[in-house]
Amino acid sequence: MNGVHDISFFPNPTSGTFIIRSTEKISQITITDLSGQTIYKKEFLSSPLGVRGVEIDLSSQSKGIYFIQLITERESLTRKIILN
Numbered sequence: 001m002n003g004v005h006d007i008s009f010f011p012n013p014t015s016g017t018f019i020i021r022s023t024e025k026i027s028q029i030t031i032t033d034l035s036g037q038t039i040y041k042k043e044f045l046s047s048p049l050g051v052r053g054v055e056i057d058l059s060s061q062s063k064g065i066y067f068i069q070l071i072t073e074r075e076s077l078t079r080k081i082i083l084n
């Protein structure tokens with residue numbers, strides 16, 4: 001949890017599909033593997049309101065640790081998610 005807003009990732013660890021929720025508008029999500037390769041990237045810039053929640057499916061990826069970078073209206077932050 002960060003500052004005046006909350007960002008949550010659940011379930012974490014996940015078997016594939018997980019949800020990101022934020023009290024702030026999310027403008028971009030980038031997911032990378034441990035080697036730094038981008039495996040998922042989505043921008044929500046076309047919506048003036050952004051999004052506050054999104055479901056992501058990583059079930060086609062190998063089990064392991066991934067890093068999720070979120071860009072919100074106020075900051076950029078990175079969190080870890082574990083794929084079982």
